[in-house]
Amino acid sequence: MENRIRIIGDTDDIILEEMEGVVLENPSLYEYLPQYRCIAVKERKQDKVVVLANNGGGAEPMFAGLAGEGMADAVCTGHLFSAPSAYHIYESAKYIYAGKGVLLLTGNFTGDFLNNDLAAELLEIEGYQARCVYVRDDIGAAGKDHKERRGGIGGMLWVLKMASAAASMGLDLDEVENIARIAADHIYTLPIVFDTGYLPVTGTPMFQMPVRDHIEFGMGFNGEPGFLSMKMPKAGELAEKILTLLLDEFEAGEQDHVCLMVNSLGSLGFLDLHVLEGKIIKGLRSRDISVYDAISGWYSPIQGMGGITVTLLHMVPELKPYYDYPAYTPFYMKRSPSIQRDV
Numbered sequence: 001m002e003n004r005i006r007i008i009g010d011t012d013d014i015i016l017e018e019m020e021g022v023v024l025e026n027p028s029l030y031e032y033l034p035q036y037r038c039i040a041v042k043e044r045k046q047d048k049v050v051v052l053a054n055n056g057g058g059a060e061p062m063f064a065g066l067a068g069e070g071m072a073d074a075v076c077t078g079h080l081f082s083a084p085s086a087y088h089i090y091e092s093a094k095y096i097y098a099g100k101g102v103l104l105l106t107g108n109f110t111g112d113f114l115n116n117d118l119a120a121e122l123l124e125i126e127g128y129q130a131r132c133v134y135v136r137d138d139i140g141a142a143g144k145d146h147k148e149r150r151g152g153i154g155g156m157l158w159v160l161k162m163a164s165a166a167a168s169m170g171l172d173l174d175e176v177e178n179i180a181r182i183a184a185d186h187i188y189t190l191p192i193v194f195d196t197g198y199l200p201v202t203g204t205p206m207f208q209m210p211v212r213d214h215i216e217f218g219m220g221f222n223g224e225p226g227f228l229s230m231k232m233p234k235a236g237e238l239a240e241k242i243l244t245l246l247l248d249e250f251e252a253g254e255q256d257h258v259c260l261m262v263n264s265l266g267s268l269g270f271l272d273l274h275v276l277e278g279k280i281i282k283g284l285r286s287r288d289i290s291v292y293d294a295i296s297g298w299y300s301p302i303q304g305m306g307g308i309t310v311t312l313l314h315m316v317p318e319l320k321p322y323y324d325y326p327a328y329t330p331f332y333m334k335r336s337p338s339i340q341r342d343v
Contacts, residue, residue, distance in 0.1 A: 001196070004203035004304065014200050015057035015079055019064055026330050029068060037084055038092040040074035041067050049100045049167040049176045050074070052093050053160050054116070055107055055152075056082045058200070059221075061331035062156060062300040068329030071164045072105075073098075080200065081222070083111030089119035093130065101129035101173030103180060105160055107152025108134040129173050133180040135159050137189040137311065139249055140218025140226060153221075154263045154300045154309040155187035158323070161334065165325035179322055186314040188249040190242055193219040193226070195306030197266060206303065217245070221265075221302045239279035246312045247287075254288040259313040259323065262296040265305040273297070273308070280310065293323070299332065 009017045016034055023032040023039055031042050044050070053063040054076035063075040076092040078084035083106070093102045104120055106112040116132045123130040136147055137155030152159075163180035171179070193216045196205045207223025210216065219226035233241070252258065262277045273296040281291055292315045300309065315323065327334040 001205040001208060003205070004198040006198065006200055006203040008201050013079070015077060018057070018060065019077060022064055029330070033092070033095065036076065036091045036095065037078065037088045038074055038076045038095065039064060039067055040092070040096055044073055044096060044098065045168075046098045047100060048098050048170065049103060049173050050093075050096045050098050051103045051105060051160065051164045051167050051176070052076060052089065052096065053105045053156075054078075054084050054089055054092070055112060055156075056080065056084070059300045059302055061298075061329075062154075063160070065331035066157070066160060066329050068327065070161070070168050070325055070327035070334070071329050071332070072160060073164075083109065083115050086115040086118035086122065089115055090122045093119065093123055094128065097128055101131065101176075103163055103167070103173065103176050104130060104132045105156070105163060105180065106132075106134060107156055108136040108148075109151050131173060131177045133159070133163070133177060133184060135184050135187070137184070137187045138191065139188050139245065140191050141220070144249065153189050153191060154261060154311045155184075155189045155313070157261070157299050157332065158187055158259070158311070158313050159183045161327055161332075162319060162322035165322040165327065168325065169322075179319070182316070183313075183319055183322075186250070186316055186319065187311060188246050188314075189309050189311040190217065190246055191219060191221070191265075191307065191309045192217050192242070193221075193265070193305065193307040194232070195267065196223070197221070197303035197305030199303065206305075215307070217241075221305065235275050235279045239276060239283050242310050243280060243283045243287075246310065250314050252287070252289050252314065255290060257290045257292040257315040258284065259292050259315055260284070260294040261299065261311040261313075263299045263309045263311070264297070264301055265307040265309065266298070266301040267304050267306045268308060276308070
């Protein structure tokens with residue numbers, strides 16, 4: 001496989017250069033704290049719970065572009081595909097602390113788990129209230145009986161959105177944590193990989209597809225094996241396969257409500273996303289499942305990878321006020337109330 005041409009940074013830390021670019025693009029919204037690998041909202045409210053989202057670099061705008069109004073108070077980003085250190089999480093949390101506690105939100109990966117857990121412990125020792133929520137929405141990583149082995153991928157966007165809404169509405173730390181956990185327990189994401197991504201700077205392929213001209217259901221973003229390989233079907237058949245797998249994760253009865261997110265892993269464009277999104281919406285409606293909201297775009301792309309993640313949020317009543325709460329970042333926004341709903 002040939003390398004791709006990529007932008008070459010001026011330093012050996014292209015993730016920090018990226019973060020600086022995000023802040024320079026949005027100087028009225030963000031402040032940049034490179035010593036903590038942190039982007040923080042400039043005008044933060046005081047006397048509230050704050051939310052610090054953190055993860056490894058390489059899947060932006062998740063999370064480097066998701067601080068803002070009704071979203072994270074700050075984000076902390078590690079090196080490429082590596083969790084930020086406990087020290088950076090700890091210092092970022094202290095910097096934004098507003099007196100009512102901090103929620104640390106990340107995916108359920110080993111480095112993220114260990115470093116957030118340690119950061120929370122250090123914060124508590126110093127008298128700061130801290131809680132951790134680890135998102136486990138990747139249904140391709142493990143079966144329903146082993147959800148503790150699942151990582152956090154595209155669904156982290158909505159867990160962050162609802163936890164941040166709860167914090168913005170003045171809920172206390174226990175309540176914000178509870179909303180985040182309810183959201184995390186009702187979000188399911190299926191990754192489908194068509195082609196490899198390419199590493200920053202060098203443009204080296206990240207892995208080789210196991211079978212040429214096939215798509216891989218459940219494949220990891222570093223080439224971890226999926227659970228199903230097949231030739232690319234037509235869009236309607238692909239949508240039905242996706243829905244069969246996702247709806248097997250929860251009891252979706254008639255008149256249930258879901259939110260849908262179709263996320264490009266990088267190379268798929270507007271045309272592909274909306275063809276597939278339309279087929280999935282039709283498939284949900286044919287099952288008498290109401291679409292409360294639907295979005296598509298580039299929320300968690302992986303270095304130009306070919307493929308998608310499809311996320312369903314089972315919209316239980318207690319989540320609706322937090323989902324509908326307005327949010328704004330340069331890379332994601334939410335109007336209130338949902339304007340694409342069937343109900």
